[in-house]
Amino acid sequence: MIRQLVLELGHRPASGREDFLVAPPNEAAVALIDSWPNWPDRIVALSGPEGSGKTHLAEVWRAASGAVTVTPAELDTAGIPALVARGNLILEDLGALAAEGERALFHLVNLVRAESASLLITSRVPLARLLLTLPDLVSRLRAVPQAELGPPDDALLTGILVKLFDDRQLRVTPQVVAYLASRMERSVAAARDIVAKLDRTSLSGKRPVTVPLAAEILGRD
Template sequence: MIRQLVLELGHRPASGREDFLVAPSNEAAVALIDSWPDWPDRIVALAGPEGSGKTHLAEVWRAASGAEMIAAEKLAKADIPALVAKGALILEDLATLDPAGERALFHLINLVRAEGASLLITARDPVARLPLKLPDLVSRLRALPGAELGAPDDALLSGILVKLFDDRQLRVTPQVVSYLASRIERSVAAARKIVEELDRTSLSGKRPITVPLAAEILGRD
């Protein structure tokens, strides 16, 4: 079960992989993952831009289901029956699928349903809009239930920043969090990068993490 964390700007202990910050931009995807094994289909898809949290959610589901994980670009050379025999599978980054991989995915989808396994597919764009060539595969992907994750809003991005600072046992003021949330790219990757840079610069220069320090680092980019 994914726990909804309060998006406050106070101190919170570092959380494990099973914890997730829930907001309007990702709540449909969280609900879908949380509903396993009562999914609407044996196969579901998560779509969202880099840093939106789909990999984190896939990891949450992997921990719950014991799923095997494979990159789409490696599917063409994979042992499909052996993968399906695991009972649960995550296929990551569908856009990297090549023509041989398309045929493998078609076989995988059919076998997952035949064997009663579970398959989670992730992609940056909705799977129905990917430029795939195999007509039968395209029709199957268009029929899949799924959810999209959007870029973090202000509240979610602030919560992410707080969590990242807490994970490093760094105390910062709400003003620093607010300053960063309004200026960095709206993604987990950007939040992680700025927190890492602030931690490193603060430690090396023995300086507290303040709004001026944040402004200094953002000015370098």
């Protein structure tokens, strides 16, 4: 079960890998992962931009289900039976699937259902928006239940910043967090990049992380 964190601004110990910040932009995805093994289908999908939490949720499910992670490049029609025989599967970043891999994926989808395994697919865009050419595969994927992770709202972005600062043991004030959250790109990837830059600049210049330093970092991007 993924724990919902109640964050307080300020210093606290870094949370473990199984912790996940739950908010409206990702709660449907969290609920879908938490509902296994009572998924609505043998195959489900998570979609969302880079850094939105798809891989983290997939890792949480892998730990619970014993799933094996594969990439689109590893799909080969002849090897699908052996792959499914390994049990539950995670197929990461379906958007990277090459045209020649579509038939292997079609075979994988059919065999997962036939063998009563579970398959979690992740993609940066919803499956219906993938540029696939095999009609039967397109039809199968359109029927897959999926949850989308949206851009972080104010509460989630603030919580992410607090967690990232705490993970690096950086003490910051609520004013710094509020300043960043109101001006930065609204993505987890951007939050990670900004906190990393603040950490490096603070260390190299022996400067505390303040609003002026945050403004300086944002001005460079």
